[in-house]
Amino acid sequence: MTTADRLTEPAPAPRTARPAKRGAGPAAHRRPRTVRSGRRRRRAVALLYLLPALLPYTLFAVLPLLHTAYLSLFDWDGVTLPSFVGLDNYRRIGTDPQLRAAAWHAGALILFFSVLPICVGLVSAAIVSRRAGRRGTALVRTVLFLPQVIPLVAVGILWRWVYGEDGTLNQALRAVGLGGLTDAWLGSFTWALPAVGLIGTWVVSGLCMVLFLSGTQRIDQEIYEAARMDGAGPIREFTAITVPLLRPEFAVALSITVIAALSSFDLIYITTGGGPGNSTVVPGILIYRLAFGGGAVGVASALAIVLTVVISLAVLVINRLSREAP
Secondary structure, three states, X not given: OOHHHXXXXXXXXXXXXXXXXXXXXXXXXXXXXXXHHHHHHHHHHHHHHHHHHHHHHHHHHHHHHHHHHHHOOEEOOOOOOOEEOOOHHHHHHHHOHHHHHHHHXXXXXXXXXXXXXXXXXXXXXXXXXXXXXXXXXXXXXXHHHHHHHOOHHHHHXXXXXXXXXXXXXXXXXXXXXXXXXXXXXXXOOOOHHHHHHHHHHHHHHHHHHHHHHHHHHOOOHHHHHHHHHOOOOHHHHXXXXXXXXXXXXXXXXXXXXXXXXXXXXXXXXXXXXXXXXXXXXXXXXXXXXXXXXXXXXXXXXXXXXHHHHHHXXXXXXXXXHHHHOO
């Protein structure tokens, strides 16, 4: 190329500056730090709000639970020096017939403390909700819920009078000519556990009814009106609309009642004390006997830890199934 050609050749276009990369510059570097600091500040504020409840919960629930787990690794009578035994106390729980019997009794109480109250509470809620606004409905609701607010110690004493040999139940049977069916209900090896279970049904049914009533109030009434226009009756409305839409309330009621069944202590302690024999012994009663009467604090602690784990797993399974249900 000659010198003339170079002089006549058009000059190359000037290069334009490339746009700065997104996020470049000191402001972009400061932004993530600002976001992180904001999140930390919000978490700190949230912890401050939780601290009044978290502190006593830690002192009176978490630390005693950890201490119980520590004691479960020792053979200790509560007085002398403990000796470390590792997991032997947990192995004993799986091989002791008395411990297995207590677990079976607790499982049987789920029928009376959970299944029956949920069924009774669901039917009661359906009836009360259909009679909402009518005279006497508030009184019926109060009477059904009243057993829930009575202390269980008072409930146990009351039902001991009812189940006594000259109690209300036997007197009623004699009055209708069924005196041959009378029995010392709480002293019977056959009927003691069902008798205590029915007390639990009477106590918990009111709570289940209130939970289901609160659930029916959030159901859109237009759904019921559409069902009535299609010719659905009260039973069809109950099975096709009310029951499926009360799934969250079912989960709450089932969790509360299963916990009450597995951790029952005061009601059985007042009514039967675990008797006659061991026919009404449950894990709570057995823990009390082992720790304060049998000098086996380590085994009692191990049983308490196992019971806590079982209750926690049961609640987790119930919540998981309630979320995955269609």
